[in-house]
Amino acid sequence: MANSKALLGVLALCLTGMCSHFGHAEETSLPRPSLYIGIENNRKPYVYFDANRQAQGFLVTTIQSACEQLDLKCHFVGGRPENLLLNLQNIKLNAVLLLDSALPPKVDALKLTHPPNIDHLKFTKPLCQLVPVLLHKKQAPARTKPEDFKNTTIGVQEGTVFHSYLVAKYSGVAHIKAYPLLESAIIDLVFNRLDGVLGEKTFFKARVFDTLLDEYAELTSTPADIQDLSTTRIVLAVREHDTDLLKQLNAALAPPASTTKACTELLASASVKPVKSNH
């Protein structure tokens, strides 16, 4: 019995030693710390995952270059904005990219500010600014005021600040149709089931005007001069205690003393490189 106990003790010592050895070996094989960033699954051209589950998009490229600058290994995790923020608060993620989602606490429609104030989170400097644009058919009459949209149907991406704005300002005169994907709204616009689609300029540039769809379907866009959405910007959200990470990201993402670029400019300047996903 005494021998057995001695033998177990020796075995435990050996195991402890092995563990410490392997732990040290693992430490030496990971040169860069990892940063887990939550992004939406399918928001071309901003962020999306391709067929090989690799994160793509000009914002992914921008963030990736910032990560390289900070000597961090960035992993992109897909999901819905509300779930991503929950995972961020639960320390499953290090940061979350907030595009244009109208997140809780519920955004006041008359004072649409993005990003919203969320408990225990802080936001980086803006990556780029969203420009609201109304996409419509070329032969459609010019519409600028809410009364011009009487008896029309406007498509918008569900859950975005644009959606909140339309519901607040236009639901009395026009029929608002929300889509999980803005591409679905454009399909409906092409086939005359919608009178217009409200969205962000970069999306329409990349997904409509850089393709041949605008010629095929005779589409054009009109800038939507919406003061309530003038502060809408794309940012990275981090936990409020990660002040070091916030500072580093701010330094890497935004050049000092420069105005926020429009997302269309960022799209033009960014070169798309595939990034391995951990989704």
Next chain:
Amino acid sequence: MPTISTHSTRQYCQPWFYIGLLAFIVITLREKTSSRVGEGKSRDARLHRLNLMTTLLALLLCCHSTAYAEEKTPAQTSPPVVEQKSTPAASDKTKLATKITDAESEPKTQAQAQLESSMDNVKVIEKTLTTLRKEIDNSKKGAVLNRATIKDGLDLISSQLKDAHVDLEDMRSLISTQGINLEKLQNDLLTLKRNDLTALQRSLNANAADVSSQKFLIENYASGGYETLLKIAELSTKLDKLSQGQSVQKDSKQNERISMIKDLDRLWLLLAIVMVSFVPIAFAIANNKEHNKPLLDGATAQQGVLLVCLAAFFGYFILGFSFMFGPSTGGWLGSMGFVLLGNATEPSLKSTFAFAEFLLYQASFVLFAALIIYTAIGRQLSGMAHLLLALLVGTLLVPVFGHWAWAGHFITDNKGWLEAIGFVDAGGATTINTLAAGFVLAWLWRIGKHKPASHDPDHPENEPVYCASALFFLAISVAGFTAGSLSISSNQIAPTLLNVGLAASAGGLAALLHYRYTRVDKGQVTRSLGGFVTGLVAVSATASTLDFAEALIVGAIAGLIHNVTYTLLRKSILQQVWQVRAAYIVAIHGAGGIWGSVCVALFGTEGLFAMPNMGQLGLQLTGTASALIYSVGLANAVFFLYARYNK
């Protein structure tokens, strides 16, 4: 009887209150009666104790029932199951259910205990009352009435006690049943929490996962659909561009072809102008025999041809073309200053042909009409009179009717009334030949009426109007008239020319054969030549639409018509010797023109010997009648002026 579940505690308390009250009254009355009759003190004290005890018991039961009812009523009316179902978490549910169980079991136990106690009290009351009854029975001496009253009261108390007991039993069984139900329900809930709720939660989670995956698939499908749309747009746009490129090439080739065809059409029209320019030559040759016989003023017949041509052409250029092809006034007459004011050469004018070419071409028609009239009237007028008459023909006779029938040939939308209703005259069968013949017929008939009959050996019966050499030129001219306005791309020119030749040949041959087998004199050649020209005139209206066999028929019948008409004219209207030429001309151009116009309806329909178009026949006859009325009327008017001038 009132029950706990449906009545208030006040109602429930009433029997016991009444019992106590009745007992109190009975004993009080007893005391008074005893005091009046002077009974013993020991009995009074006993009754007094009984009174107090009964009253206290009644009050105790009353209060107890009130308390019980107040405790029982909320437990029975509230639905505990609903409250348990709304509990959020399983652990919380369990705790809350335990609390509910404890809370519910405590008043139930208390109620049961109190009920049992009440039952004991009731039994005591019964026992006491039984004792009281015995005592009253024993003390029946001296108070009969009061004893009866007390007995009645005790019976009432007994009856009410029994009812109360029955009610209490019912209530206890009801409580028991409800308790059992409650325990069963509680057990069910606890079972649901422990087993079914877990399964339900798993099922919900699985369903939520399914919904999520389906939503993901739908989004993927939507995304794929959009990519497909982009590809469709790309392909469609490329196809459009390719198609546009091909279309541009095709348009370019088409434009070149159209331009080439237009040039060829112009060339063909110029050639047709040359062809129709043989008309004066043909008539000059035809009038060659007349050179020995001058006109009334001494001018030779050939000189007269020249004068007529000059006057007719001049008049046509100055006014005639404007009247004929100028902007129409109600379909009756063209604008007078169309040519002189330069409107005919406006680039904005959407004319089918160039002005100069078209005028030259149309001028030959007018010359043709003027020369027909000149040849028919001949030496009956002076050179100057012929010149004026040709001027009239060039400015008024042909242009006015020409506007009715042909105005749309130069500007498509500018139609005269006959053309608008559907009258067709392609090569001038009516517009030139019938019109001129009608004019000649009226004129010569009027002259013939005033001129005495004479035998003029210079006008032999069998001398042809158109000699063989003139006839060839005339055939070329008619070919130009019929085919000159056709487009070179229509592939109709050669068949039209062939039809002209066939009809002329058939006409000449038919007239020859007809005369050969009906007469024995030498007039057969003359008839043959006349039939030949009649065939030319007749076919000019329909040459481009006839089949070859139809052209032969048209020509052959024209030849026969020529012979018959000439004979009729010579026998009826134009009987004088100097009217032989006029009779031939009227037979050739008049009868031939009318037959040709009718042939448009008879043979112009698509298909070989197809059914005649009777509606069109009416229109053709309308046009022919209009031409005859107009020409005869104008001839009479002019002759009237001429006669007045001569007087």
